[in-house]
Amino acid sequence: xxxxxxSGVLGVDGALAMQRRLLRYLQGGRVHQAILLTGPDVSLxxxxxxxxxxxxxxxxxxxxxxxxxxxxxxRIEKEIHPDVVILREPEEDTIKIETIREVTxxxxxxxxxGEKKVCLxxxxxxxxxxxSNAFLKTLEEPGAGRYFLLMTxxxxxxxxxxxxxxxxxxxxxETELPLEDETETAEFSSLFQKFLEQGNPxxxxxxxxxxxxxxxxxxxxxxxxxxATLSGKTALPSLKNLPQESLTEKFHAVLDLExxxxxxxxxxxxxxxxxxxxxxxxxxx
Ligand SMILES: [Zn+2]
Numbered sequence: 001x002x003x004x005x006x007s008g009v010l011g012v013d014g015a016l017a018m019q020r021r022l023l024r025y026l027q028g029g030r031v032h033q034a035i036l037l038t039g040p041d042v043s044l045x046x047x048x049x050x051x052x053x054x055x056x057x058x059x060x061x062x063x064x065x066x067x068x069x070x071x072x073x074x075r076i077e078k079e080i081h082p083d084v085v086i087l088r089e090p091e092e093d094t095i096k097i098e099t100i101r102e103v104t105x106x107x108x109x110x111x112x113x114g115e116k117k118v119c120l121x122x123x124x125x126x127x128x129x130x131x132s133n134a135f136l137k138t139l140e141e142p143g144a145g146r147y148f149l150l151m152t153x154x155x156x157x158x159x160x161x162x163x164x165x166x167x168x169x170x171x172x173x174e175t176e177l178p179l180e181d182e183t184e185t186a187e188f189s190s191l192f193q194k195f196l197e198q199g200n201p202x203x204x205x206x207x208x209x210x211x212x213x214x215x216x217x218x219x220x221x222x223x224x225x226x227x228a229t230l231s232g233k234t235a236l237p238s239l240k241n242l243p244q245e246s247l248t249e250k251f252h253a254v255l256d257l258e259x260x261x262x263x264x265x266x267x268x269x270x271x272x273x274x275x276x277x278x279x280x281x282x283x284x285x
Pocket of ligand 1: 058
């Protein structure tokens with residue numbers, strides 16, 4: 001069956017790597033209720049936002065992806081699904097608190113058809129302070145089955161508190177990070193092993209003083225956690241004995257940190273915190 005409806009999402013050159021990462025993330029199961037898509041291409045992000053909505057609401061998922069053809073997929077594409085609230089191209093420069101209240105109100109109403117509701121907010125950096133604070137409250141208790149997909153070309157203009165509540169997926173094809181090479185993977189493995197033996201996160205953080213390298217380390221952790229979850233294959237043997245739930249939890253924690261790190265300078269502290277909280281205890285027994 002031709003999946004032309006997916007091509008806009010999974011077949012865009014340049015942004016492919018990040019889209020694969022996003023798909024892997026969605027297929028991981030526990031999807032965060034607030035996702036931020038950032039990058040210079042407005043229409044690409046909206047397409048991807050709609051793809052996530054389809055992924056969440058599709059009636060006939062195939063191969064762990066949305067079908068693109070069921071009534072939900074089709075109506076989301078046309079932006080006429082009653083359980084998908086889309087705030088796009090705000091008429092004014094500012095997204096005001098009244099608008100956010102209206103969106104929150106709509107999201108609070110029970111879904112008309114299924115159990116999930118999705119809200120897409122385009123160019124979300126246009127929220128003013130009051131709107132941002134109101135939205136922050138919504139994100140603190142989004143409600144069961146409610147998903148907020150935000151898009152922005154200017155993540156730097158968002159409140160840090162808001163950023164910290166969302167998992168970020170940056171779409172910047174031209175600045176895509178190079179994949180970690182084998183030498184670096186081996187190095188990361190040995191650093192991580194040393195940390196497990198000595199129990200000191202500084203073993204890792206002192207060796208990762210550049211932000212890009214820290215991001216690659218997190219991607220390395222994600223790859224190992226995914227490997228351990230899906231096939232039991234991982235360069236970190238200590239992950240193999242962990243229950244799936246624990247692996248998923250760690251995967252999300254790493255992904256979450258990666259998102260925050262991209263917009264925050266104090267990465268060494270954040271990495272130290274992640275290692276201490278999620279990897280210290282359960283692995284050192
Ligand atoms: Zn579908």
